[in-house]
Amino acid sequence: MIVFENPGEIDVVSISTFGVSVKEGETPIGFFGTGLKYAIAVLLRSGHEITVFSGRQVVEFGLSQEVVRGKSFQFVTMAVGTDQAQPIGFTTELGKQWELWMAYREIACNCKDEQGTASRAVNWPQPEAGKTKIIVKGDAFESVFAESHFYILEDAPYATIGTVEVRKRAGHSFFYRGVRVHQFQRAGLFTYNDNAQLELTEDRTVKEQYQPAYRIARALLQANDESLLREVLTADSKTLEGSLDFHGWGVAPSDAFLRVVGDCVSDRMTKVNPTAFKVWSEATSKPFTPREIELTAVQSRSMERALDFCGRIGFQIRGSYPIKVVESLGEGCLGLAQDRTIFIAERVFHLGGTKQLASTLIEEYLHLRHGWKDLTRELQSFLFEKLVSVGEELVGEPL
Incomplete structure (x- = not known):
């Protein structure tokens, strides 16, 4: 008992x-x-x-x-x-x-x-x-x-950043004042607990679902442990840390955060979180200079066909912004809208050919054209509206 x-x-x-x-x-x-x-x-x-x-x-x-x-x-x-x-x-x-x-x-x-x-x-x-x-x-x-211990924390944290505690063990759970209140879809490299005020539902779960990832990202932006930051910022995109969005929270990054990202950038951004790069770029005002490649004949033909297709469905990307194909944009990153330029990773040509290239070009074009972030309601609404419009053209009459 x-x-x-x-x-x-x-x-x-x-x-x-x-x-x-x-x-x-x-x-x-x-x-x-x-x-x-x-x-x-x-x-x-x-x-x-x-x-x-x-x-x-x-x-x-x-x-x-x-x-x-x-x-x-x-x-x-x-x-x-x-x-x-x-x-x-x-x-x-x-x-x-x-x-x-x-x-x-x-x-x-x-x-x-x-x-x-x-x-x-x-x-x-x-x-x-x-x-x-x-x-x-x-x-x-x-x-x-x-x-x-899966439900109530009993051990001491590895590190404390403001109100957020970090424990060096993998897990899906987020804790509030030592009690499990949320489960992430992706497993984290570490386990996080926040002691700041957090609104819960009556069954002790987080009321606003964005809060856990938001609080973790804000805390890590201010971390000083470079070893911890390197693991976080180079994490696989399938993990919690690899999917964190560090950009646009109005928090000044720590010197350690900028140093770690800078080291990754000097190594052609191998595995670095793309949103962390944006933070670094804005904070240091340094230009983004990944190594460009010269397109093969097949790749050039694929690029032309992709741009033609985009134009035919209403995305006039050709001539709107410079397009640069580069060796790498980091693990899991196929395209990047930066410095009024569309960057395309060479890996796009190997993954899905012209179809993948066209979708990547459209996504980065919309980021530059409208300033919409990934996974935002604005971007989602626009794409659905565009899909319906293209359907109308195929049918030959308006809805």
């Missing part, structure tokens, strides 16, 4: 009443007052037992089957001391999308807020005046407890 213990006696009324939250700590992780109810529902639904000691008062939870409008529900019941168990206004449908680890996280967070501890116990604990104890029995919950 797992026992959560903290000083103070929980008000039994708060367990069964929504909208009641009174935390003792100055910076509580949770603040909604509903988390314990969600956890109780999840635990009972998954076959676990849960008991709460409020001082010397024993509170037992169970289930009663009831039918509402022809549908059967398991209502959560609560028995205080020797009183008969009574339904307390919610069912095991509460937190229906929650996983078991979320129930653990919730109880552990409440315990942490109250300066408490959690431990595995063999013998049944005894109620004590002045203390709250939450006892959970069940093998699956014990397994979650054994892997608690």
Whole structure:
């Protein structure tokens, strides 16, 4: 069994009443007052037992089957001391999308807020005046407890940059005040925790999905650890770090950040994050001079066909901006709009031929023409509108 213990006696009324939250700590992780109810529902639904000691008062939870409008529900019941168990206004449908680890996280967070501890116990604990104890029995919950470091940070960070802590281990999760609140689609080289104020939803996940990556990028821009920065700035584009956008946040980069990017640029930008390069270029006012190549006859023909095609569908790229084909723009980067010039990596010709070349030219042309960033709503809307317009021309009449 797992026992959560903290000083103070929980008000039994708060367990069964929504909208009641009174935390003792100055910076509580949770603040909604509903988390314990969600956890109780999840635990009972998954076959676990849960008991709460409020001082010397024993509170037992169970289930009663009831039918509402022809549908059967398991209502959560609560028995205080020797009183008969009574339904307390919610069912095991509460937190229906929650996983078991979320129930653990919730109880552990409440315990942490109250300066408490959690431990595995063999013998049944005894109620004590002045203390709250939450006892959970069940093998699956014990397994979650054994892997608690995936949900609540317990070790010291490798580095701290402002309010953001960096731990040198890979992971998909982002933590807030030591608690997992977000999962990235890409795995990160490192694990990040932010101690600054962050708005959460009622189930302790990040409300604004852009915030984790945004906060990490801003912190790394100001980092001074060149070894750490080199790993981040040369990370594969399939990783979290390799996909970070460092440009346009209004944060002055550190000298270390600029030195690392500058070293990569001098090495023809091998693997450097393209947005980090933009930051470096603007901060140092140095021209972008990747090594140009001389096109082969086949490559020249492919370029002409791509430009002709772009013109026929409404993108007059030929003559609008200089186009330079270069050896490399870094790993994963096929094109770059910089210094009023379209740069194309030679790799484009090997990947998809003229079709890939045309799409890369259009993308970089739009960056220069309209100033739109990658993955922005403006760029997305324009491309969809253009697609419909081209369809109209193919059909031969307007929609």
